[in-house]
Amino acid sequence: MTVVASPSELSRRKRPYWTMARRDSLAGYVFVAPQAIGIAVFVLVPLLLVFWYSLHEWNVLAQTFRFKGLENYHRLLSDPGLPEVLIATAIFSIFLVVFNMSLALLLAVLLNQKLRGITVFRTLFFSPVVVSLVAWTIVWSFLLQNNGGLNGILDHFGIEGPNWLRHPTTAMIAVVVVQVFKNVGLNMILFLAALQGVPKELYEAARVDGIPAFRQFRRITLPMISPTVMLTSIITIVGSLQVFAQIAVLTQGGPGMSTTVLVYYLYQQAFEFHNFGYGATLSILLFVIVAALTFLQWQMRKRIVFYEN
Known part of the structure; x- marks a missing residue:
């Protein structure tokens, strides 16, 4: 008895495996593969290794690598210097x-x-962004010395300047100011691009209605650039938690521990005291803090970004 296949079954049998849909899918995977491999190799694998090291006591000088379980995490909770470090970081x-x-x-x-001449000022404010971070910080370290350039300018006006880097309050102010001047140009360019994208018709309508400039800024400008505000806030907060070079060059975490932020404390534990296991535990803490703040900001986007719902 001969069974005759239906036309639909014949068409399915003759259909090639590499259909247009499969080719499109393969092309998409090929384009995504380099980024996915990079994330896996340079982000996920190091993160897993850091967590693995945090469960061990690793002393490079003594060449010891012993499993300690959660002992480093118990040490983290009882570390007497950690609250001061977290306060300085905050x-x-x-x-x-x-x-x-x-x-x-x-x-x-x-x-x-x-x-007139606005292009020169844009270049002037953005130029610190492209300057070497270490070179920028070294120059400021000379300016902020007790007999440095800043106190020399103040002395010219009859003002006795403090030893900026040797007092807890002024040291923190100095580090913040140096970092602000270094990276403010990047956020400035992002905000400037966002401002230039705001439709001029909105301001013209507001002026016709007699709305003052401040209310225009609050009711038109800020809502329209809110996506950029969201982006810059995430970038700036994450960057502030990862600061290291300025602390290492300017204050070395001092005086006392007044400017010892979490990243510098991590460096001290791992590379000065050779407690790599505890240093890895501190890096896990830093990762949790950054991830939590980023997630919180992302959840707040519905209140910050005007078109989110």
């Missing part, structure tokens, strides 16, 4: 984010005006 991050974003937005608003 103070540095809060002041850096507030001053950086406020100054960047103010400069962007000023530079958005059509004035």
